[in-house]
Amino acid sequence: MQQPKKPKKRHSAAMEVIGAQLAMYRLKAGYTQHSLSEQTTASEETIASVEQGRRALMPHLAMEFDQLLSTGGALAMGVTKLPPKEKYSIWAEEFIEYEKQAISLSCYEQGVLPGLLQTERYARATFRSKIPHVDEETVERRVTARLERQQLLHKSDPVIASFVFSEAVVVSKLGGREVMREQISHLRTCAELDGVSLQILPLSREHHAGLAGPFVVLETLDHEHLAYTEAQRSSVLISDPDEVSILAQKYGMLRMQALDAEESMGLLDQLLGER
Structure with a gap:
C-alpha cells in the first residue's frame, strides 16, 4: 500500500x-x-x-x-514574509546572535575553514558530509544562512576579524579539486577586506596551542568578552572572564606560531598554482 x-x-x-x-x-x-x-x-x-x-x-x-x-x-x-525556519544547529543559535553584534572576533579552526570565509560550494560540501545525513532542503537552508552570516565582513563598519586555520584545511580536497581552487581564490579575496586578517598554521610546526580544538573569542558592542567552543554534537558559550582569558592567550600564541599574513598569502598562491 x-x-x-x-x-x-x-x-x-x-x-x-x-x-x-x-x-x-x-x-x-x-x-x-x-x-x-x-x-x-x-x-x-x-x-x-x-x-x-x-x-x-x-x-x-x-x-x-x-x-x-x-x-x-x-x-x-x-x-x-517567509515563515520562520531553523537555520542553525540548536547549539549554535545563541553564539550566532552574539556574532551578529560583535565588534571584533578571533577564530581558530583546524578541520574546516571558518564559516565566515566559506564559498557557497565549499559550505554545501561541509553540510553534505555530516553524519547522520541531512536532506537537501536542510542543506540548502543552512548554506543560505551561512552566506547571510558573511555580511558581517561587508558592513560599512565591518567587524575586526582575525582568522587562524591549519594548513591541513587548505591542502585538503573537500568538495573536489574545483571547489577547493575556488575556495582558495576566495580566501585571497577575503584577505583584502578591511579589518580582516588571515593566517595559516603550518603543518611543519612541532607544537602549537590549538591541539584542544577550534574556538572563537569575540567582543560585543558592550565590550563584553565571550568565547565559543564546538565539539561533536555540542558547544559551549563561555562568559567566565578567566576561561575567556585562557582562550584569548591561546589565540595570541597561535598567531605567533602561524605564518604571518604575507607568508600565508604566499602559501595560498602556491596552492593555486599547483591546482
Whole structure:
C-alpha cells in the first residue's frame, strides 16, 4: 500500500511560491538562468535552486533581482514574509546572535575553514558530509544562512576579524579539486577586506596551542568578552572572564606560531598554482 505523502511544510511551500515568481519575472524580462547569473552576483546553480524551491532566496539577491527585473520590490517583500525556519544547529543559535553584534572576533579552526570565509560550494560540501545525513532542503537552508552570516565582513563598519586555520584545511580536497581552487581564490579575496586578517598554521610546526580544538573569542558592542567552543554534537558559550582569558592567550600564541599574513598569502598562491 502506498504511503500517504507528508504535508508540505509552510516554509517549503512559501519558498516554492517565491521561486515560481522569480522564474516568471525572469522569463518575462527575457532572461535565461545563465544570462541572469551574468548580470547579478547569483550563480546559475543558485538561481535554479531558488526557482525550484530548494533554496531560500537571500534578501540581498531578492533586491538585486527586483531591480534588474523591474518587479516593484515583489521578491524582497516575499522574502520578508517567509515563515520562520531553523537555520542553525540548536547549539549554535545563541553564539550566532552574539556574532551578529560583535565588534571584533578571533577564530581558530583546524578541520574546516571558518564559516565566515566559506564559498557557497565549499559550505554545501561541509553540510553534505555530516553524519547522520541531512536532506537537501536542510542543506540548502543552512548554506543560505551561512552566506547571510558573511555580511558581517561587508558592513560599512565591518567587524575586526582575525582568522587562524591549519594548513591541513587548505591542502585538503573537500568538495573536489574545483571547489577547493575556488575556495582558495576566495580566501585571497577575503584577505583584502578591511579589518580582516588571515593566517595559516603550518603543518611543519612541532607544537602549537590549538591541539584542544577550534574556538572563537569575540567582543560585543558592550565590550563584553565571550568565547565559543564546538565539539561533536555540542558547544559551549563561555562568559567566565578567566576561561575567556585562557582562550584569548591561546589565540595570541597561535598567531605567533602561524605564518604571518604575507607568508600565508604566499602559501595560498602556491596552492593555486599547483591546482
